């Protein structure tokens with residue numbers, strides 16, 4: 001050991017690590033086995049990282065290129081050792097990796113978990129990594145020697161707030177890589193039993209791409225996993241359990257995969273694919289980077305999980321793509337705009353969409369679960385990938401105003417068109433409940449017209465650019481003339497209208513009212529008109545046919561903080577007693593018509609409120625309303 005090395009140092013864990021460790025130690029989580037899965041996964045990653053680096057720097061693996069994970073158990077101590085000959089960590093990396101929480105996954109876990117029992121139940125779902133060792137050990141010691149370095153470091157801790165870091169003798173350190181010793185606590189001594197280790201490795205780690213060896217007490221070795229690449233095996237040779245175990249390793253997810261896609265493409269570009277569609281949302285689904293997690297291998301060598309092979313709207317897909325054609329020394333620049341990667345991306349995207357479509361036909365219930373989890377992401381493709389629109393429209397499912405709880409396809413919706421209906425109507429909004437309460441839907445409900453409820457943020461974007469489905473354009477219920485005249489009112493509604501003694505405004509009176517209101521409201525509206533969009537509300541606001549949609553503007557305004565609003569039209573319900581009464585006054589002229597002027601801002605404010613907004617001049621609105629109420633009590 002050289003003189004100028006820093007001596008042993010005790011450092012405290014970052015506060016969040018302490019919290020996590022506390023949770024681990026006091027966890028009532030019953031499946032402690034997962035700690036071994038986590039440590040093996042880290043060891044395998046370390047080997048794969050070095051294998052990749054050695055492609056450009058072969059000196060790094062001078063000591064031997066046979067990567068291996070070795071497990072050693074001592075029943076007497078009791079202790080368990082997990083050693084790898086991978087990349088290793090230097091002093092700073094030990095501090096950064098094992099003293100703080102760098103992983104966004106672990107942070108997300110902490111945020112979700114809170115404290116207490118809920119947290120311990122969640123540990124199994126998230127891979128919370130290295131720190132899970134403290135679920136079974138009173139003390140953990142890590143000796144690591146970074147590949148190519150002549151220094152080794154020991155990190156050790158009892159998991160109670162602090163850890164020690166000190167130089168380690170090279171004689172005690174692995175020639176390369178990391179050796180983790182768990183001093184098992186008495187309750188967990190069974191993890192030093194050969195049977196237990198065999199069972200856990202078979203269940204969780206049998207297909208990590210690095211061989212795993214168990215060193216027995218008599219010095220002999222037993223192979224627990226051969227490190228073969230599962231994705232290269234023929235489908236017929238792989239069981240469901242093996243797929244699930246591999247999904248856990250490669251995707252870092254422990255739910256059931258909803259779809260498993262395993263095939264080999266041959267022809268101009270050759271590659272093996274083993275991909276999974278998860279059955280639940282990963283925590284980072286809506287992070288702004290929209291980063292995919294598919295791992296790219298070249299002839300069994302891990303290259304990167306940052307290549308953009310699949311489009312961002314398939315970022316929930318997990319797994320491996322292994323190319324036969326790419327060079328091993330792929331640089332970052334080469335990953336971009338690479339024709340081979342583009343061809344692979346295209347082929348695999350085709351396949352994922354085709355398999356999802358097949359699922360929709362073969363197992364609609366399961367497909368709906370996938371759509372509930374990832375529909376909002378797939379819909380980004382409707383906007384970003386016009387060439388994929390037809391395939392995505394086939395998959396898309398919607399909640400609608402007449403569909404109740406069921407998810408409806410566009411084909412279902414077109415098949416249920418009412419007589420003379422020519423457009424697919426949609427209502428945009430922040431959430432389904434607000435949309436369903438919108439006055440704009442009244443006339444559609446009265447005619448039994450099914451309206452798409454579009455409550456995902458992405459909806460406002462694709463629906464404006466998509467030209468239509470099956471020759472039917474998409475039309476917003478808050479935009480343009482509602483063209484409902486030709487669609488018959490439902491019989492039950494027509495019967496109600498007949499028995500009602502409400503008299504709609506006459507055409508002449510309505511014309512007088514719209515003219516008067518337009519004069520009174522001035523520039524606030526571009527037009528005032530009667531409409532059959534409404535049934536029970538007196539008035540609403542809509543956008544002109546060719547302007548931006550009101551809801552889209554609202555969404556953009558809430559995002560950018562801009563309040564700008566383009567032209568709007570005030571639509572009146574001629575059958576509403578308030579409108580009919582005002583129309584009669586407008587037609588009468590003179591002092592009666594002046595009452596219309598006074599009512600104009602109130603009517604306009606009301607329409608805004610029905611739209612979920614405040615009146616544009618709240619003080620004036622409140623004053624006018626109070627005046628009106630005063631009259632009713634006078």
Ligand SMILES: Nc1ncnc2c1ncn2[C@@H]1O[C@H](COP(=O)(O)OP(=O)(O)OP(=O)(O)O)[C@@H](O)[C@H]1O
Pocket residue numbers: 038042043046084086087088089097098103105106127128129130131177178252
């Ligand atoms: N055996 C090892 N060899 C080299 N580096 C390691 C090893 N074990 C852990 N590390 C380093 O420590 C980091 C933290 O490990 P940890 O298990 O806590 O999280 P992770 O594996 O990165 O993410 P997660 O487990 O949340 O998916 C790793 O990212 C890696 O850089």
